[in-house]
Amino acid sequence: MLNRRTLLGAAAGTLAMPTLLGAQEANTLRITGWGGAWGEVMRSKHIPTFEKAHNCTVEVDTAFPFVPKLLASPRGRPVYDVLHTNSNEQWSVFEQGLVERRPDLKLVPNAAKTYPYATSDSIVGIVIFTSAIGLAWRKDRIQAAPASWKDFWKPEYAGKRASYVIPANSLGQALFMMAGKVYGKGFKDLDASFKAMEAVKPVRLFDFTGGAENAILAGELDIAVLHDTAAYRNQDKVPVEFAAPSEGVMALEQVLSVTTGTPKKALAHEWINFMLSQEVQRSMAETVWYSPVRSDLTLAEKYRGKLLTTPEQVATLVQMPWQWYNENKDRIDDRVNRIFRG
Template identity: 55%
Template sequence: MMKALGSSRLSRRRFLTASASLGIGTIAAPYVARADDPTLRITGWGGKWGEIMKAEIGPAFESEFKCKLQTDSAFPYLPKLQASSRSAPIYDVLHTNSNEQWAAAEMGLVEPKIDPKLVPNLADVYPYAVSDKIVGVSIFTSAIGLGMRTDKGYGNVTSWKELWDTKYNGMRGGYVIPVNSLGQAFLMMCGTLFGKGQTDLDAAYTALEKLKPIKIVDFTGAMEKMLLSGEVGLCVIHDSGIYRYDGQNQPTDFVAPSEGVLSLEQVLTITPGSKMKELANAYVNYMLRPEVQKRLAETVWYSPANRRVKLDAKYDAKLLTTPEKVSKLIQVDWKWYNERKDEIDQRVNRIFRA
């Protein structure tokens, strides 16, 4: 009797033990419940992209495919993938810009093409998204053109060549070419504008020399801030970097030059050593779904790659959503560029040193 009573009495030690167990159990429950769920390791941007992926797009994918999405948004991704084992890569799906995807493919770190049988939505993408200039598939694109201040009385800007006008001395903005996709694409554009074509590097170098004085930054977020603060008046930028401030009454506008806009693709590839190939293909297919494309496009102002996406009028007016608009995109031959990257980097580093 005494023993029974004693065993049922709530002592301080029992109370603390039970509380601790309950607490640990509560904290660990979601992890334990999902411990058996497969994990798909992907890369992705921060900012608005990261926010909506974390809040909506990612959880919906996890719920539908009974898996866990583990996203690395700490750029740069490629050196980490490069350092990891080929048979057990750090990522299953690599999301980055096209130039890096080409470098990854050259090193054998990603599969060069996506299988259309495993990704049915591939049938609905614009040709540029799977062209011979693309490794994997481009799920979105931005248009690289010119960003300008509308409160400086610059007048109507229509051509890339106006960036060379001396009235923008001290007010023009560009990129650190060795580390920035927009800068690298712009270098190729310089060859087209002043030489025989994208691959005319000598003409491009001469043109870049004449762009000085120029303020250069390493990533587009920094250029957006420079333009918003008035540090630069005319700069190379992608349309998303201007349109994302829509409705905030900023004195900035995007100019699509008459010579054409350059394509800044958001590309997905799958790593050859991934143990989650089925899930990786499912993720690529999911990201190409019209409803997912529409939600992301209207959040981050990227032009969707899927032809079947119908955007709201505000977005449809500005983004590349028809075959006619898409045909104005100029794609860069990144394979050619990457083969000469060291030589180009050495030259442009010299050009832009103070």
């Protein structure tokens, strides 16, 4: 039976609900992130640590694509507080005014410990990890290790090589630019890149990196444009090797930026600082095989010579001109769509 005390309690609870929800909302950091091995380590280890330290909740959206959702959210009330994507997308959203050019580095003390490429002019936001894009190849199928990007175009790999749907995938876009450098005058040599794309057929194209990773692990294909992370973390299971071509490995940066107008700016900066902490940098490097951006980390022997941790190794990373690419994206997409159409 409903008595007066219960009724008053229920009414008070109902009236307090918006305030409670508002308080919870104010304490919730909304970010984007990856699933898979990355997501598992983040969920089980690092997110709970951050939540405890800052008395907050971290909500991660792993349902790609993120940018259209950010675009659809009202100005001044962005759906995310911190945007985590690869560098190419960061340029697009920055040009639309949806993220800040750079986090306030005074609020990110760990940024002082990073290699300069983490905050180079070619980056919007700040790099927290990087992978090297090179060639993953099956040791049981290929006799001589590929040494140059040109090896990817060898006729014997016709139909047995994997790349990506260029309009949709940043590795495909990076290969497109690298083809301009290898076969033409530089990354921006569109004609050379288009010719190279014609020449690379037949090729299996994937929209997600995971598709190419699975195909090469299953032995379905012999060689793939892939990041070192995917190759190294599977070497104990299959005979797959990673080759860093002589022309350089392309940087696949994991970038964080603060969204324009987020009301949780301070917490957003805390999160970025946390991701650059020694603990997270070491843990993600040693469990998920991402190269840390901190210059003061010494990893275990197993990772040396593979992950890019020394200044000499970091110098082999090539940062791609994503701002230029995005300005020309429509033109490039139009043409490559035609090239790869059967």
